[in-house]
Structure formats: C-alpha cells, structure tokens
Amino acid sequence: MSSPYLSAQKIVKRFPGVIANNQVDFTVNRGEIHALLGENGAGKSTLMQILYGMYQMDSGKISIEGKQRHIHTSKDAIKAGIGMVHQEFMLVRRFSVVENIVLGMDSDGITGNLTRARERIRDLSKTHGLHVDPDQVIEHLPVGAQQRVEILKLLFREAQLLILDEPTAVLTPQETAALFQVLRHLAEQGHAIVIVTHKLHEIMSVSDRVTIMRDGCVVSALETRNSSENQLAKLMVGRDVSLRVTRSVRPRGKPILKISDLHVTDDRNQKAVTGIDITLHAGEVLGLAGVDGNGQSELAQALLNLRAIQSGQVKMADVDLTHRSPAEHHRNRLAYVPADRRHVGALMGLSIARNVILGSHGKYASQFGLLDEKKINRFAKELVRRFDVRPSDVDYMAGKLSGGNLQKILLGREIMRDPLAYVIEQPTRGLDVGAVEAVWREILSERDAGKAILLISAELEEILNLSDRIAVIYEGRIMGIVEAGDASIEKIGLMMAGVLPDSEAPEIRR
Ligand SMILES: Nc1ncnc2c1ncn2[C@@H]1O[C@H](COP(=O)(O)OP(=O)(O)OP(=O)(O)O)[C@@H](O)[C@H]1O
Ligand SMILES: [Mg+2]
The missing domain is CATH 3.40.50.300 (P-loop containing nucleotide triphosphate hydrolases)
Structure with missing residues (x-):
C-alpha cells in the first residue's frame, strides 16, 4: 500500500499583514492522489510554492521519506523529487517538445543528447499514456497536449511528487477524464500526486484524500470516500453552500x-x-x-x-x-465583464471606490469639474454592501482583494449601471x-x-x-x-x- 512520501510540519509563512500559512501540517503518500481545497486566499498556492522552493517559509519542517530536507530553490525541490505544473504553462512556444523538456537541465549525460532524450520521452509517453510527438512545436499543440508535455517534463526529471495547480481549468471534459486516467496510473506506479482545485466533483472522482484549508490553517484532512461534496464545501467555507x-x-x-x-x-x-x-x-x-x-x-x-x-x-x-x-x-x-480581472477589468493600484466609478467619471464630477468624493463613497458603500464585498472598506486597494471579491466588484459595477x-x-x-x-x-x-x-x-x-x-x-x-x-x-x-x-x-x- 502507500507510505508517506512528503511530510510538512508546522509551516508558517507571513506576508505583510497576513499569515498565509499558520502552523500547517500536510502529508502526501506515495500511491495517492491528494486534493488540496480551500477558499480564495486560504493559502494553498503559498504552501505549494514553499514545497517547490519558490517561497521561503518563516518556520516549519519539510521531510521527504522521513529525512528532513532544506528546500530553498526549485532546483532543491527537483533534487528532492518534487515537481510542479503551474496554472500558466511555462513552455517556450517556438521550441519543440523535446527541446522544452531538456531545457534548463544540466547538459550532461542524457540531456546532452537529443536523440536519447527523444527516445526516453517516447518511452515515458508510452508507459504513462501521455501521447505527444517529441518533435512537434509547442505552439501547434492544443492545451491538453501542452499539459502532457509539462507532466513529461517532470517525469523526465524523475519527480516522485507531482503538484498540479488547477490543472483542469482549460480542458474539455474528455481531456479532463484522460488527465485523471494518467494521474491514476502514475499513482499506481508509486508516485505521489497533489492537485489544487476548486471543483468538488473532481475531488470526489479522482482523489484518495483531501486536505482543506481555511484562513491559512488546515481545518481537516480526510479520506475522500468518507466525505461528500456538501461536507467539503461546508468545511472550506464554514457554512452550508448550495451547490x-x-x-x-x-x-x-x-x-x-x-x-x-x-x-x-x-x-x-x-x-x-x-x-x-x-x-x-x-x-x-x-x-x-x-x-x-x-x-x-x-x-x-x-x-x-x-x-x-x-x-x-x-x-x-x-x-x-x-x-x-x-x-x-x-x-x-451593453455591459462587459472581462475574463482578465487583474489586467483589463480593474486598476489594481486604486481603491475600491475609484474602481467602481471607472468608466462613469462624468456622473461623479461636481460643478467645478472635480470628483464628488461624497457621492463616490456613497455609491461604493452601497455596492460593497449589496454584493457583500470583503473587506467592506471602500478605501481598500483593489490589488489586495481576493479573486472572488474583485469579481463581485466588477460584476456589481456593471449591474448597478443597469x-x-x-x-x-x-x-x-x-x-x-x-x-x-x-x-x-x-x-x-x-x-x-x-x-x-x-x-x-x-x-x-x-x-x-x-x-x-x-x-x-x-x-x-x-x-x-x-x-x-x-x-x-x-x-x-x-x-x-x-x-x-x-x-x-x-x-x-x-
Ligand atoms: N506574494 C505575496 N505578497 C503578499 N501577500 C500574498 C502573496 N502571495 C499570497 N499572499 C496572500 O496570502 C494569502 C494566501 O494566498 P494564496 O495565494 O496562497 O491563496 P490560495 O489559497 O492559493 O487562493 P486562490 O484559491 O485564490 O488561488 C492571501 O491573503 C494572499 O493575499
Ligand atoms: Mg492559488
């Protein structure tokens, strides 16, 4: 059966004004698919980025197969057998699959030789059902195939623990099913898999265990088969959620x-x-x-x-x-709520109040052409109350809001324009x-x-x-x-x- 692969204990990570990880304990076993669930801002990505060497923890301990490891960089993480697929793929679009896979590796041994690398990629694809042609150029591949390249890249580096941050956001249901089959197979071969996802039905269908975070803390770690979508939702939000x-x-x-x-x-x-x-x-x-x-x-x-x-x-x-x-x-x-909330929808360096009047400044000008601050504040306060934006302080900087709260503001702004x-x-x-x-x-x-x-x-x-x-x-x-x-x-x-x-x-x- 499964044995512990990674164990993180009492991880603490602070950012100015927040404790992103507060005494977090997290373990993943070989042979399991482990889901990490939590509200926006709960601290999931922070924890994964600590394991992958992209953030330094303030305190805590990480052990791999019982031995303490110090992970300061992604190179350290890879040496420890940890690999991560980010939500935004990090492939070079004009390079081929094989070039992308060997990129950044020391050019000795197998990586120095593209022919051998190609062979190894073919072997790995065959063994794990990750179909790609090593000589295809990335920009000609559909997203599902690009994701397979990212996974192959980790396997090529002999990663034992694979972390995937919201891997299904860009896939069709059929591609998602295929991905899950690959993950299942990898787990059966003794790999440990972590997937970060907000989709409860995916957690139910693919994971063996699930860890739930809220406000920087782990609130529960349980076996998926002893749980339900409703229970998971309740644990993460702290109240009943109708799904x-x-x-x-x-x-x-x-x-x-x-x-x-x-x-x-x-x-x-x-x-x-x-x-x-x-x-x-x-x-x-x-x-x-x-x-x-x-x-x-x-x-x-x-x-x-x-x-x-x-x-x-x-x-x-x-x-x-x-x-x-x-x-x-x-x-x-005709109103528009764009997908790219952080770059197109909002001005991140401005307050909530300033953001909610974007596009209708004219309405808030006083007779001298200056902005009528009182009127703006009244409008912003009403929006924040009606759409339950948290925090409710209208002077709070938009850039610091969680994704969900920023979205409430952008949608609310349009709705209030009728x-x-x-x-x-x-x-x-x-x-x-x-x-x-x-x-x-x-x-x-x-x-x-x-x-x-x-x-x-x-x-x-x-x-x-x-x-x-x-x-x-x-x-x-x-x-x-x-x-x-x-x-x-x-x-x-x-x-x-x-x-x-x-x-x-x-x-x-x-
Ligand atoms: N680089 C940073 N600087 C300052 N604060 C940060 C930074 N990264 C994260 N935070 C804060 O730490 C907390 C945890 O963020 P994190 O990104 O880990 O959440 P998450 O669980 O991944 O959320 P989501 O589901 O929205 O991706 C949040 O309050 C966030 O604002
Ligand atoms: Mg995240």
Whole structure:
C-alpha cells in the first residue's frame, strides 16, 4: 500500500499583514492522489510554492521519506523529487517538445543528447499514456497536449511528487477524464500526486484524500470516500453552500443584441472569429461554451469594439454599434465583464471606490469639474454592501482583494449601471464555491430582471447550470446552438473538441 512520501510540519509563512500559512501540517503518500481545497486566499498556492522552493517559509519542517530536507530553490525541490505544473504553462512556444523538456537541465549525460532524450520521452509517453510527438512545436499543440508535455517534463526529471495547480481549468471534459486516467496510473506506479482545485466533483472522482484549508490553517484532512461534496464545501467555507442554482422557466423576450456574420482577427493577424451569427434575447442566458483560445475572447472584445471588426455587424436593439466607441456601447447599455480581472477589468493600484466609478467619471464630477468624493463613497458603500464585498472598506486597494471579491466588484459595477445586455467572460474562473454561488445568483437575477446575457465560459457546469440556450464555439465558428433541455456534458464536450455527433446533429438556430 502507500507510505508517506512528503511530510510538512508546522509551516508558517507571513506576508505583510497576513499569515498565509499558520502552523500547517500536510502529508502526501506515495500511491495517492491528494486534493488540496480551500477558499480564495486560504493559502494553498503559498504552501505549494514553499514545497517547490519558490517561497521561503518563516518556520516549519519539510521531510521527504522521513529525512528532513532544506528546500530553498526549485532546483532543491527537483533534487528532492518534487515537481510542479503551474496554472500558466511555462513552455517556450517556438521550441519543440523535446527541446522544452531538456531545457534548463544540466547538459550532461542524457540531456546532452537529443536523440536519447527523444527516445526516453517516447518511452515515458508510452508507459504513462501521455501521447505527444517529441518533435512537434509547442505552439501547434492544443492545451491538453501542452499539459502532457509539462507532466513529461517532470517525469523526465524523475519527480516522485507531482503538484498540479488547477490543472483542469482549460480542458474539455474528455481531456479532463484522460488527465485523471494518467494521474491514476502514475499513482499506481508509486508516485505521489497533489492537485489544487476548486471543483468538488473532481475531488470526489479522482482523489484518495483531501486536505482543506481555511484562513491559512488546515481545518481537516480526510479520506475522500468518507466525505461528500456538501461536507467539503461546508468545511472550506464554514457554512452550508448550495451547490446548485435553480433557474426558473421564463419565456424568451425580444431580440436585444444581434451579431451578424462577424469576422475578427487575433493579435497575430490570424482569423479568430469566422462568420459568427448570434441573436441574444431579453431574459435569457445564452451560454457560449468552448475551450480557451477558440476565438471567444476576440469575439467578446470585438462586440465591445475593443478589437477591430474585419466585417460583419453588431447591433443593440436597432442601433448599429459595429465601429462605435466604448462610450457609445455604454450609452446603449451593453455591459462587459472581462475574463482578465487583474489586467483589463480593474486598476489594481486604486481603491475600491475609484474602481467602481471607472468608466462613469462624468456622473461623479461636481460643478467645478472635480470628483464628488461624497457621492463616490456613497455609491461604493452601497455596492460593497449589496454584493457583500470583503473587506467592506471602500478605501481598500483593489490589488489586495481576493479573486472572488474583485469579481463581485466588477460584476456589481456593471449591474448597478443597469444595462440591457451583458457580455460576461469566464465569471467564476479560479473562484471558490462560495464565491461561485454568489456570482451565479447575480447573473440569474439579472436574467430574471429581463436582461440579455451572453455568458462565455469554458466551465461546462457553469454553462449547463445557467444557460437557457447553449452555443459551442470551436476554431472561431459556432458548432451549433442547443436548447438547455437537449444538452448534456458529453454532447457539449464533444462539440467543444470540434466533433459533431452526426447521429444527433444539434439544431442550428438564430
Ligand atoms: N506574494 C505575496 N505578497 C503578499 N501577500 C500574498 C502573496 N502571495 C499570497 N499572499 C496572500 O496570502 C494569502 C494566501 O494566498 P494564496 O495565494 O496562497 O491563496 P490560495 O489559497 O492559493 O487562493 P486562490 O484559491 O485564490 O488561488 C492571501 O491573503 C494572499 O493575499
Ligand atoms: Mg492559488
């Protein structure tokens, strides 16, 4: 059976003003898949980065197979058999698979010889079911394959403990299932695996044990089979969380946003959106499902004219917004909640109060053209209260907020402007279940208030829970639009991978 591989004891790590890890005990065994769960800001990444030598702990002890180890750098970690796949892959896009795998290793022995490296990669891929061609260039590989390269890279370095930080955020359900099979197999071969994830159903399906953190402390470590999604949610948030939202049946209203034959290119001037037609109606959530990088971000940006439209048309009610300014979109009540909260959505160096008035400064100018601080504060306080932002101090710097709280502010800011239609991109990416619940509620209540919502998400559960209709985007085209009642994870998942189940081709509606 399993034996302890790594044991971390009484780990303490402080950042200015917070204890990110407070006397944390954490053990992982060989042969197990261990899930690490916790609210946003609970201290999961900090702990993993300490194990991987990217942060220095203030105090505590790390032992590998019973022997204390001092890990000051990632090199030390790798020597100790610890490897980590970060959420943002760290591959060089123009290099081949084999080049990426040997990159950064001392150029002696096997790494000095690409032919031998290639052979070893082929062996490793075969043994572990990680299919990749060593000579393919990274930028030509889909994300699922890039992830396999990251894992191969760790195995090539003989990692015994593999840490994966939110590995499924960018995968289709089928790719996720394949990844889990690989992880299972690695565990059976005696590796130890840690996955950090917010997705409770994944924890239930793949892990053997789960450690739950709250406010920098470990609150529980238990065997998955003795637990349930509800219990895990409760342990991490400290209260009951409903894991489902109920969506009332309501008739589709009149057309609000009309997208006709839209063509858009990406940053490299390649076609990103090729001929998209969508009509969004009042009182509906139209879910746009798709794996990242299939044109959905370019589509969203083009709808708001933050990216040039090559051809086609975007109309709000009867107003043509195709090449109009963002202010014009604003005036015609089309709102946007971007995926990149930290770089596009908010100004991290400014306070909550300043962030909530971004884009509507005019409304807060006094007669002398100066900003009316009292009015701003009143508005910010109302938003913070209504959307339960924590901390509730409106002078708090946006950059210090957790992902969930920052998202509440961005969504709240748009909702309080009372738009007719929304383009909302990846609204719960990286958020914990409590925050997901809050955001889902807000989106549905806007739908119930008759707003038209284009919900762009790679998260199938989110799409299935919130949408009245589901469109699937693949390589810049709509594969089909299905009514929520006719949709299943399998069907949508296949369409996301570009496969149309030909026996039951979905109806295409506009
Ligand atoms: N480099 C840093 N400097 C200052 N504070 C930090 C730093 N990194 C993390 N923190 C703080 O430490 C705490 C724990 O953060 P951490 O990133 O470990 O949380 P997490 O559990 O990974 O959250 P999430 O689920 O949002 O990824 C938070 O309060 C965070 O703001
Ligand atoms: Mg984290």
